[in-house]
Amino acid sequence: MIYDITIPQFTKMLKNLDAILAKAIPYAEAKKIEVDVLLNSRLAPDQFSLLRQIQIATDTAKIGVSKLTGKDAPVHDDKETTLPQLRARIADTITFLSSVTEKDFAGAHERKITTPRWENKFLLGHEYVVQHTIPNLYFHVSVAYEILRHNGLDIGKKDYLGAMPFRT
Amino acid sequence: MIYDITIPQFTKMLKNLDAILAKAIPYAEAKKIEVDVLLNSRLAPDQFSLLRQIQIATDTAKIGVSKLTGKDAPVHDDKETTLPQLRARIADTITFLSSVTEKDFAGAHERKITTPRWENKFLLGHEYVVQHTIPNLYFHVSVAYEILRHNGLDIGKKDYLGAMPFRT
Numbered sequence: 001m002i003y004d005i006t007i008p009q010f011t012k013m014l015k016n017l018d019a020i021l022a023k024a025i026p027y028a029e030a031k032k033i034e035v036d037v038l039l040n041s042r043l044a045p046d047q048f049s050l051l052r053q054i055q056i057a058t059d060t061a062k063i064g065v066s067k068l069t070g071k072d073a074p075v076h077d078d079k080e081t082t083l084p085q086l087r088a089r090i091a092d093t094i095t096f097l098s099s100v101t102e103k104d105f106a107g108a109h110e111r112k113i114t115t116p117r118w119e120n121k122f123l124l125g126h127e128y129v130v131q132h133t134i135p136n137l138y139f140h141v142s143v144a145y146e147i148l149r150h151n152g153l154d155i156g157k158k159d160y161l162g163a164m165p166f167r168t
Numbered sequence: 169m170i171y172d173i174t175i176p177q178f179t180k181m182l183k184n185l186d187a188i189l190a191k192a193i194p195y196a197e198a199k200k201i202e203v204d205v206l207l208n209s210r211l212a213p214d215q216f217s218l219l220r221q222i223q224i225a226t227d228t229a230k231i232g233v234s235k236l237t238g239k240d241a242p243v244h245d246d247k248e249t250t251l252p253q254l255r256a257r258i259a260d261t262i263t264f265l266s267s268v269t270e271k272d273f274a275g276a277h278e279r280k281i282t283t284p285r286w287e288n289k290f291l292l293g294h295e296y297v298v299q300h301t302i303p304n305l306y307f308h309v310s311v312a313y314e315i316l317r318h319n320g321l322d323i324g325k326k327d328y329l330g331a332m333p334f335r336t
Binding site for chain 1: 211215280288289292298299302304317318325329336
């Protein structure tokens with residue numbers, strides 16, 4: 001069940017983020033600005049830039065899944081400076097997610113999860129995914145969206161949510 | 169299981185949102201501005217204001233749970249204009265959430281969910297909650313956070329995430 005609320009939806013959200021970033025390319029061209037201006041934008045002086053928000057969004061997905069399953073996530077050295085590099089990082093993260101199966105989540109619900117920052121304290125897997133990983137992923141995708149929206153990109157909530165699998 | 173990824177976490181996120189809004193009161197006083205200035209702020213001219221983001225965040229939680237369980241959600245007439253009114257709406261929504269039990273979600277996984285906007289198309293409950301309700305809730309809380317952050321309120325991601333139930 002943790003698979004169902006992570007892998008397909010994290011993949012979808014990273015694809016949505018990538019599609020939003022793709023829209024920034026013709027926008028920057030039309031405005032005659034460098035995409036870098038957008039990548040270095042932020043909504044508060046002490047906030048991470050769009051570039052860093054994208055890095056953290058991918059980290060949140062891959063590290064969350066790695067901790068829940070024990071599978072090694074791809075390493076990214078955080079040296080991306082261009083949009084194509086950031087989009088490659090997203091694609092790489094999606095490839096990792098697609099390699100993870102439902103069986104890999106066996107025991108994830110009760111697995112003890114920690115990070116160096118938590119100083120030996122831990123969460124159980126189901127607490128970690130619901131209270132930490134999922135809200136963090138949506139946060140960084142939303143902030144990336146907001147930075148671009150604030151800078152004039154013509155995007156709406158449908159770009160953030162992606163297509164719904166409607167039935168008739 | 170849908171209970172576990174909705175009721176406790178939606179309640180937590182609405183409490184986090186309320187605590188962030190509470191921080192806006194002394195901030196506005198110190199800045200000698202009306203809180204209304206913040207409530208009417210937005211990050212793009214065609215975006216909903218902070219006030220509306222708060223209304224939609226509560227709607228997302230209460231309507232989502234109502235559709236999944238069949239339990240009537242409280243009606244709010246969207247006439248709030250002040251911060252105390254908005255905080256009362258949040259409290260009212262939390263009260264509704266606390267009235268919903270695990271048993272109320274029986275059958276929610278396969279329940280057909282629709283809205284007038286979807287023109288007779290529908291989602292199954294598990295699709296609706298994972299792909300629509302949860303991302304929407306985080307979106308509107310994140311945007312509310314971002315509007316205040318952009319306007320100088322001293323908040324960080326911990327305010328958004330809330331406390332973690334750490335174990336030792």
